[in-house]
Amino acid sequence: QFPRECVTPEGLRSGECCPSPSGTPGDGCGAATGRGQCVAVTADSRPHGPQYPHDGRDDRERWPLRFFNRTCQCNGNFSGYNCGRCRHGLAGPNCDQLVLVVRRNVMQLSAEEKRAFIQALDQAKRTAHPDLVVVTRRYEDVFGPDGSTMQFENITIYNYFVWSHYYSVKKTFLGAGQPSFGGVDFSHEGPGFVTWHRYHLLQLERDMQDMLRDPTFALPYWNFAIGGSTCDICSDDLLGARSSFDMSSISSNSIFSQWRVVCESIDDYDTLGTVCNSTESSPIRRNPAGNVARPMVQKLPEPQDVANCLELNAFDTPPFYSTSSESFRNTIEGYSAPQGNYDPVIRSLHNLAHLFLNGTGGQTHLSPNDPIFVLLHTFTDAIFDEWLRRHRPDLSSYPLENTPIGHNRQFNMVPFWPPVTNVEMFVSAPESLGYSYEAEWPAQAFTTTEIITMAVVAALVAVAVLFTVTTCVVRARAYSNQEARQPLLGEQYQRYSQEHEHEQRQDKTQSAV
Numbered sequence: 001q002f003p004r005e006c007v008t009p010e011g012l013r014s015g016e017c018c019p020s021p022s023g024t025p026g027d028g029c030g031a032a033t034g035r036g037q038c039v040a041v042t043a044d045s046r047p048h049g050p051q052y053p054h055d056g057r058d059d060r061e062r063w064p065l066r067f068f069n070r071t072c073q074c075n076g077n078f079s080g081y082n083c084g085r086c087r088h089g090l091a092g093p094n095c096d097q098l099v100l101v102v103r104r105n106v107m108q109l110s111a112e113e114k115r116a117f118i119q120a121l122d123q124a125k126r127t128a129h130p131d132l133v134v135v136t137r138r139y140e141d142v143f144g145p146d147g148s149t150m151q152f153e154n155i156t157i158y159n160y161f162v163w164s165h166y167y168s169v170k171k172t173f174l175g176a177g178q179p180s181f182g183g184v185d186f187s188h189e190g191p192g193f194v195t196w197h198r199y200h201l202l203q204l205e206r207d208m209q210d211m212l213r214d215p216t217f218a219l220p221y222w223n224f225a226i227g228g229s230t231c232d233i234c235s236d237d238l239l240g241a242r243s244s245f246d247m248s249s250i251s252s253n254s255i256f257s258q259w260r261v262v263c264e265s266i267d268d269y270d271t272l273g274t275v276c277n278s279t280e281s282s283p284i285r286r287n288p289a290g291n292v293a294r295p296m297v298q299k300l301p302e303p304q305d306v307a308n309c310l311e312l313n314a315f316d317t318p319p320f321y322s323t324s325s326e327s328f329r330n331t332i333e334g335y336s337a338p339q340g341n342y343d344p345v346i347r348s349l350h351n352l353a354h355l356f357l358n359g360t361g362g363q364t365h366l367s368p369n370d371p372i373f374v375l376l377h378t379f380t381d382a383i384f385d386e387w388l389r390r391h392r393p394d395l396s397s398y399p400l401e402n403t404p405i406g407h408n409r410q411f412n413m414v415p416f417w418p419p420v421t422n423v424e425m426f427v428s429a430p431e432s433l434g435y436s437y438e439a440e441w442p443a444q445a446f447t448t449t450e451i452i453t454m455a456v457v458a459a460l461v462a463v464a465v466l467f468t469v470t471t472c473v474v475r476a477r478a479y480s481n482q483e484a485r486q487p488l489l490g491e492q493y494q495r496y497s498q499e500h501e502h503e504q505r506q507d508k509t510q511s512a513v
């Protein structure tokens with residue numbers, strides 16, 4: 001959300017958030033060293049789709065203009081809220097050294113690498129975010145009851161990751177006593193699903209690199225497309241086994257049994273018009289494959305589902321929503337069948353993996369509280385990156401307007417700061433964002449039409465071969481019959497001609513006599 005130094009009453013009233021990387025007054029955005037300058041925020045004003053009919057009622061519209069209208073614009077390879085750091089994929093004092101971190105399959109990490117990753121997550125759950133604070137009220141209440149008690153809170157690195165997801169999916173408050181509007185989602189059910197979650201992960205990865213002072217730290221992924229009803233990463237050396245005492249709890253041998261969730265009280269937020277804060281409440285709930293009421297979500301996606309969705313050519317299709325058909329985005333998100341056809345009863349791929357977890361990880365306002373979320377989304381992002389590699393789409397493949405609110409190509413993603421648009425994440429990760437995936441992708445199985453075509457071709461070839469062989473055999477037989485008869489005929493002919501010659505010679509002799 002916002003840098004701590006910007007959320008003072010004066011800062012918010014001025015609408016300007018241009019801190020200095022050196023802390024020197026007058027050096028906003030590191031202007032003195034040529035790093036950047038303070039400029040007006042650009043916020044997309046193209047029309048959004050018809051799903052959201054409450055324009056003007058939500059702080060997240062035309063993000064982040066309700067809070068700030070001036071921000072740092074960084075030069076060249078510099079980046080960050082004060083231009084004090086490098087763009088993703090670059091490092092060094094001048095941000096001119098290329099860096100590439102490799103995200104790997106969590107199951108293929110060594111025991112020591114697994115331990116270090118779990119330990120790093122736990123440290124992120126306990127370490128205050130060094131720069132950012134979160135808002136705990138709507139803008140109209142943000143100056144507090146006395147007009148100067150700012151309604152922002154410190155939050156830990158991991159809880160910020162959870163909070164930002166909650167803030168992007170929360171309902172629109174329409175007033176006390178009125179039901180909040182739930183048909184709004186700034187990070188799901190639209191083309192921004194893949195770009196939003198990509199940036200969400202990048203931010204966590206960067207925060208953890210800083211926390212660990214290890215620029216090579218990379219988030220691993222969970223290949224959830226393994227079919228069956230076993231959560232293979234739910235073991236105590238990874239994300240926590242099932243408790244022996246409670247089907248929906250995590251084993252006490254796992255550090256995650258001690259984690260407590262944030263953003264649980266959505267009914268309170270939605271009726272009081274407040275916003276989730278940094279308060280932790282209940283333990284994580286998880287019961288993989290245990291949703292007896294929905295047998296369809298008791299099994300993980302199949303490898304073939306990934307192969308099928310990677311074949312889809314269109315990034316997204318009208319209405320750019322959870323009802324889109326033949327859309328790669330709606331298919332990887334999991335509202336369409338893996339082959340791309342939209343079916344309201346289907347849950348596949350990413351959605352299916354969430355629902356399979358059957359607990360904290362299956363509810364949008366809470367799901368990142370279960371750290372499986374991180375690994376589930378790195379895998380989803382790996383599929384997105386593989387799709388970009390295979391299809392090499394033009395930026396214009398990402399819809400410019402009429403997508404659900406928040407999802408237009410140039411819309412700043414909510415609630416990130418400094419402003420970052422969807423299209424900035426619609427790029428190849430190894431080429432532009434400084435990370436890559438070590439992954440193997442399942443081969444495409446043949447479609448029914450392809451199988452029928454191949455069977456017909458095979459049958460035609462077989463007929464042709466049979467015909468050729470038969471013809472050859474018949475000819476060979478005929479030839480060998482001919483060969484067999486010819487010496488007889490020849491002999492006969494020879495004998496006949498010799499006899500005939502002999503007779504003729506005798507005739508001649510007799511007539512001479």
Ligand SMILES: O=C(O)c1cc2cc(O)c(O)cc2[nH]1
Nearest residue numbers: 347351354361362363364367
């Ligand atoms: O019901 C769904 O399809 C569903 C649940 C769920 C939870 C979550 O955190 C998501 O990010 C997506 C999602 N979809």
